[in-house]
Amino acid sequence: MPDNRGYFDVFGGKFVPETLMHALEELQQEYKKAKRDKRFKKQLNYYFSEYAGRPTPLYFARRLSKELGNGLKIYLKREDLLHTGAHKINNTLGQGLLALRMKKPRLIAETGAGQHGVATATAAALFGLECDVYMGDEDIHRQALNVSRMKLLGTRVIPVHSGSKTLKDACNEAIRDWVTNVRHTHYIIGSVVGPHPYPLMVRDFQTVIGKETKRQILKKEGRLPDFLFACVGGGSNSIGLFHPFFKHKRVKFIGIEAGGLGLASHKHAATLIEGKLGILHGSRSYLLQDKDGQVNLAHSVAAGLDYPGVGPEHSYYKKIGRAVYVAVSDKEALDGVGFLSQTEGIIPALESAHAFAYLKKVAPRLGKGKVIVVCLSGRGDKDIDILKRYF
Numbered sequence: 001m002p003d004n005r006g007y008f009d010v011f012g013g014k015f016v017p018e019t020l021m022h023a024l025e026e027l028q029q030e031y032k033k034a035k036r037d038k039r040f041k042k043q044l045n046y047y048f049s050e051y052a053g054r055p056t057p058l059y060f061a062r063r064l065s066k067e068l069g070n071g072l073k074i075y076l077k078r079e080d081l082l083h084t085g086a087h088k089i090n091n092t093l094g095q096g097l098l099a100l101r102m103k104k105p106r107l108i109a110e111t112g113a114g115q116h117g118v119a120t121a122t123a124a125a126l127f128g129l130e131c132d133v134y135m136g137d138e139d140i141h142r143q144a145l146n147v148s149r150m151k152l153l154g155t156r157v158i159p160v161h162s163g164s165k166t167l168k169d170a171c172n173e174a175i176r177d178w179v180t181n182v183r184h185t186h187y188i189i190g191s192v193v194g195p196h197p198y199p200l201m202v203r204d205f206q207t208v209i210g211k212e213t214k215r216q217i218l219k220k221e222g223r224l225p226d227f228l229f230a231c232v233g234g235g236s237n238s239i240g241l242f243h244p245f246f247k248h249k250r251v252k253f254i255g256i257e258a259g260g261l262g263l264a265s266h267k268h269a270a271t272l273i274e275g276k277l278g279i280l281h282g283s284r285s286y287l288l289q290d291k292d293g294q295v296n297l298a299h300s301v302a303a304g305l306d307y308p309g310v311g312p313e314h315s316y317y318k319k320i321g322r323a324v325y326v327a328v329s330d331k332e333a334l335d336g337v338g339f340l341s342q343t344e345g346i347i348p349a350l351e352s353a354h355a356f357a358y359l360k361k362v363a364p365r366l367g368k369g370k371v372i373v374v375c376l377s378g379r380g381d382k383d384i385d386i387l388k389r390y391f
Contacts, residue, residue: 001313006196009319011312014195016282020175023182028197030102035204040097047093051126052083054090054208058216058373064343068363073221076346076376077213077241086349086378087209087237088119092188094205096123099186106130106185110174112139112167112233113304113351114146115378116190121155123188131155134173138165139303146382164297167233167307171281191234192311195282199311206240213373214244221371229254230375231354232325233269233305235314237377242323243313252324255314256354258300259327269298271310272318272325280309286318301330301386302350304378332357334390337380349378350386 006012014024034040048054056078065074079087092109099107107124108131111117117133124131133150137159140147150157163169178187192199192206217225228245230238232255245251260268268274275286280295288296288308298308317323328336333350336357341347348356355374366372380387 001316002196002200006200008312008316011285011315012196012199013284014282015279015284016195017179019179020182023178024195024197026102027098030098031197031201034098034101043097044094048090048208052089052093053081055212056081058213058220060220061344064340067343068360070364070366071369072363072366073369073371074359075217075220075225075371075373077209077373078376079209079237080346080348080352080376080379084115084119084122085381086115086119087206087240088116088190089122090208090240091190091202091205091236092116092119092123095186095188096127096129099129100127102186104184104186106181107188108174108177108185109133109188109190110167110170111135111190112170112306113302113349114139114143114150114382115304117155117157118146118149118153120188121150121153124155125153132158132177134158134160134170134177136160136165136167136170139167139170142303142386143382144385166298166303168295168298175281191236192239192313193234193281193283193285193309199283199313202236203239203243203313206236207243209237209240209375210242210244213241217371217373223371224248224251225373226370227252227254227366227372229256229355229359229372231256231305231351231377232272232310232314233258233307233351234309235311237375239311239313241373241375242317246322253317253322254358255323255325256358257325257327258302258305258354259329259332260299262329263327266296267299268327269300269305269307270327271308272314273327275310283312285310285312285315301333302354304349304351305354326358328354328357334387336360337387338391346376347380348376349380350383352377
């Protein structure tokens, strides 16, 4: 998966202006070459281990397991311990190396929570590239710390004042920039969304999460886990964890979306639960839209989940029943931050906290002695202003 046209069944594809087709074809061909290039793999692995801090620990959460009871054994995949504080660096290092191969001196990106923006700014500084990051004005206020980090790294943060002033609108502006400057600019999409080959490429860079998890859990438990839990916005951390286990049918996938103020309120980002098939940002997938096909505004207290679409591979997993997708409200997610912080001494990002909130809710129904891995995709430093107000 996917096929040569970038489809996971009916999901995916390449729906872009003609001016971008050459850039996408160039990227697709260069990525194919890079995947076969031992030097590229060696470079990427070097930066993963020596710069980003891989492999990340698979930590047995003893107190959390005891608190939830039922003999559960809960492990946390600690992507929060990576350089920049989240899994996003896995993808930006890979795409930064691709930009060097294509001799493109400028990077652009979109960001919501700011973690992808920081990771892109970090890769740009590391590789000596110019960088501009588009960010919704609402998210700039919510994630002021990450804005400061990007600027310190030498990146220009461009505020977006249109629409909901969040991630969707930042994507729109980044695509407009790319159309205009495609010859010397590489667009680093931060999740498994967008036109082919982005969903495939971002997934491949993020599968380091699941591949490490598989090796680590076999060493610790002598078997594969029963459940994998991860939050889903665009869906890169979750696909990164899920995909290496795809053929192991006994391992159940649980993706947790942002329920916002509740599904009935229509102020949420539960795309896989409430969405319908449509096209957004160059790809066919489930998305939040009204009866006329206009994209609805998404809402989440977690800026990284505040997106009305989702990666096409997740849509495929939903269609075939390989993954179950659920929603957690803003309040539950905020409570999830406190729950993990005070049980394990780890402050999770609001995005990751959605997974812990749902785990707490369903733990009594999972069965005795189950082994569970939760992707702790990022740390909560960036959310401290929101958390201060709430707590």
